[in-house]
Amino acid sequence: MTAIPSPRGACCSVAARLLRTLRSGSALPSELLAALGVTNDALLHLTTHLESLGFDISRHPMLGYTLMEEPQCLTPEAVLSHIEGDWVPEVMALSTTTSTNTEAAERGLLEASGPLAIFAEHQTAGRGRLGRKWEAKAGEGLLVSILLRPNSPQATWTRITTLTALAVSEAIESVTGVYAGIKWPNDILVDSHKVAGILAETGTSPTRGAFLVVGIGLNVNQTDFPPELASKAAALRQILGGKVVNRAALAAKIIDRLGFWIERMEQGFELALKAVTLRSTVLGRQLTLHSGTMSATGTAEALDENGGLLLRLADGELRAFSAGEVSLRGA
Ligand code: BT5
Numbered sequence: 354m355t356a357i358p359s360p361r362g363a364c365c366s367v368a369a370r371l372l373r374t375l376r377s378g379s380a381l382p383s384e385l386l387a388a389l390g391v392t393n394d395a396l397l398h399l400t401t402h403l404e405s406l407g408f409d410i411s412r413h414p415m416l417g418y419t420l421m422e423e424p425q426c427l428t429p430e431a432v433l434s435h436i437e438g439d440w441v442p443e444v445m446a447l448s449t450t451t452s453t454n455t456e457a458a459e460r461g462l463l464e465a466s467g468p469l470a471i472f473a474e475h476q477t478a479g480r481g482r483l484g485r486k487w488e489a490k491a492g493e494g495l496l497v498s499i500l501l502r503p504n505s506p507q508a509t510w511t512r513i514t515t516l517t518a519l520a521v522s523e524a525i526e527s528v529t530g531v532y533a534g535i536k537w538p539n540d541i542l543v544d545s546h547k548v549a550g551i552l553a554e555t556g557t558s559p560t561r562g563a564f565l566v567v568g569i570g571l572n573v574n575q576t577d578f579p580p581e582l583a584s585k586a587a588a589l590r591q592i593l594g595g596k597v598v599n600r601a602a603l604a605a606k607i608i609d610r611l612g613f614w615i616e617r618m619e620q621g622f623e624l625a626l627k628a629v630t631l632r633s634t635v636l637g638r639q640l641t642l643h644s645g646t647m648s649a650t651g652t653a654e655a656l657d658e659n660g661g662l663l664l665r666l667a668d669g670e671l672r673a674f675s676a677g678e679v680s681l682r683g684a
Contacts, residue, residue, distance in 0.1 A: 440612020
């Protein structure tokens, strides 16, 4: 594993504030010192640090500091600089790892408090549900896992998978203008093509108790996929006719929307359920749901209070499912 960890600590968040300030226009050193509340030496240190990450910052005697260009690689500084809300997890970025879900779970076992978001540019063993593979070329997608220690009863944690799907689809729409639907339980679709998948896993630390990891794989700037995925997967860049999408801005928007919904969970889940229902690609449709060796066919009628699927079977029974694989009739 090659790590470029950058804790939520002071340096990273001030660097993020510096980026945010420079994005709104050039600034004189005196303005930056006042805005950031740092010394001259610290400002020099911050700009040198950002330059080492690939940010091109010009320093002009009259115009001051100008942000000329931002790197494509995903850094905690860039992600944090785009976050608007108050819910700010600790952010780490790795260049390569086996799986960000594994990284987050290891930290969950090691007592990390969370929320903690771990990004990677590349995964050597990225996974989906039931041991399936998640394919993503290095540096093109968004691969992130968020470690959480929810206060709510574990039986309700499936709500957080639902909120994650909602946050991802809302972020896609907000950053790119592209409408994204939610295929229960964990796929994000644009025009029937899978652009993202979510993998929720739980674990228990002997000292800190249970934790939840929600992993998100989102196709952003890929231009092609392996043959077996080419007809069913799509990347935002392909949907936007080749336009490259800023992954840091997208990542920050996902964090903002997830924070928004998690904070509202204390007041109930109804509002989120309404939003998910509106984006659902399965509700009202005939489908077959597979879960282990069992399969059931019926009409997807609604989502229950934990985000489970309520299926109306042919004999009229309404049965609830908390997980499963859905194949739509006629799709
Ligand atoms: C998922 O599983 O869709 C959850 C994927 C979660 C991946 C993230 S990446 C960050 C974090 N770290 C991890 O190791 N995992 C999470 P599932 O519903 O089981 O779908 C898996 C199936 O999606 C595969 O069998 C393929 O058919 C398909 N697939 C694989 N890569 C894809 C891609 N890039 N785009 C669209 N579909 C893909």
